[in-house]
Amino acid sequence: MTASNRLWIVYLARLALLAAAAALAVAPSLFAVRDIAVLTEFLSLLTIAIMWNLLAGYADIVSVGQHAFVGVGAYALFGFAVIAGVNPYLSILLSSGVALIVALPVMVIIFRLRTAYLAVGSWVVAETLMLGAGKLSAFGGGSGVSLPVSVVRSFGHRVADRYATIYWLAFALALAALVATWLLMRSRIGLGLTAMRDDEEGAGVVGVNLIGLRVLCFLWTAPFLGLAGAVITLQKLRIAPPASFSITDWTVYVIFIVVIGGIGSFEGPIIGTVVFFLIREYLSEIGVWHFILLGALSIAVVLVEPRGLWGLIRRWLPADVIPVSRPVRMKTSKETAR
Template sequence: MTSGLVLLGRLALIIGLLCLCIAPFAFSPARLVLLTQALTMLSLAMLWNLVAGYGNVMVIGQHAFVGIGAYAFYGFAMLAGWHMAVALPAAMTVTLVFGIVVYAMLYRLRTAYLAVGSWVVAETLMLVASRLPGFGGGSGASLPASLLRTLGARAPERLSTIYILVLVVTVLTFALIWMLMRSRIGLGLAALRDSEEGAAVAGVNTRLVRAACFILAAPIVGLVGVLVTLQKGRISPVASFSMLDWTIYVLFIVVIGGLGSLEGPIIGTLVFFLLRELLQDYGTLYLITLGAMSIVIVLFAPKGLWGLARRKLGRDLVPLTHDPRTGDLP
């Protein structure tokens, strides 16, 4: 029975991916926008889960890298006049450099000090962005129509192009995290997730694996920031460095779905957008429900909804290790 449920779960993941691949041809523009937003949040959730869930680096300043990616892309594409194909990897490189610098500043901090420190860095960068000449100051700046038309001559074409880009980034992010967790670094991260002291005693270089996942995540978060900019068609300090959109909601998704798992962010994203669609017309009730649900999960199911499901199934839908008894994937 358990094996059958696992196979059904894996089949559901495959069918879901196939549906996402045909979405530009099967869904209305409104549904495509919703899917684009969901995949964007899923990418950010998977990356924050890598840093906090596996790397045990509890930052609440991930929105800093979203904003850095957005502003770097605007600077290269608009102010420097670079082609989008060049400006995009350049923005990722800038975010990578900032990721190294930020980690060098914060790596000695732990628990609440790390969380507050990362938040302070993010808010400081937002204030700096609002003072940058050529970027529109506090009100931000819009991308010109000529740049957006490179994604498609008409709005539906641009929407489909952006959706495909977001889908590719999401799938590659998932695959990258899966491969990382299957590597030697992944074994160290899994041990670090279960017990930091135990991992250190077992010979895991905890400082190295923390740095690896934090620095690896930074440029990909910056890439997501570029895609967010293309979706919105503009940059601004408040929107590009939004703590609510790019960190708080992401934390909710991961906590609800399950910290330290590949399946958790997927489940959390589904729950988050389902609640948003059902409750968005009820004003503050939407946020109250999100907060109440987070508290209940933290108190009674600290490993999230996927933790409850895995307790019944006894294994993951996306295997990360080999079963030592059989040598097969669990």
């Protein structure tokens, strides 16, 4: 296949991505309620995957406690909307602020650690927050509590209307996470993050502020995770420590998604989320073999290509489908003389 033909494949892939985004933009008018529920889960998990990929793939923060901020966002939504009586829509936005506030002391704790110690430390912090949430009697204690009907109906009196509203919230969140992170990666900050991904020691030598970028990325992801937790709570209609702070749903599955899709790439989380949901929807009936297949597939992909499925595809493509790097413009002799 010639280079020009491969370039056409990139263009077609970009058109397909835009077509998929257009279909998602009008999904409530195209799909049934059950399909809308699945798409809402897809968009929520995609948002979380984008955030974990930014941390682990670029900033070298391999966190195993990302579910902490999802749970904080869920409980913050309940606290504002139910206990404080704040408007439910405003409560969603406030949940992002609470997640950001909680991220500050958490960052101080876990940033004293590196590599495997950081991963374990982040998990311990998340489990501590989960145990603390179980002690809050106003939030249902260890068994949790359902959202009251008055809060649920504020998003739609009919089931179909409520599902559509929550879907739009998940769609707006995923779009904001994707676009905002893309703009971040297109900036000078993104250039430093790309350098960290490719060669962390070399990036530090040439002047990249490694600590500053890690702090920025950690604080960048927390509000998005808090918002994702709020949207997920609206869909599930209840909070509970094991579910809201689920390490399996919001960390283990997310790690699988990013690793199999392609860590350290913008396309990876999208590909990984699609693969994960295809396996979950069509092979979940086989029971425990469903999880064995997920593990075997991730191991097989990493052995063949550590950069995941996108790494395999990228071998044959001359450019990224979602470009995050700016082309380097060579200075002319006159500009150099100046």
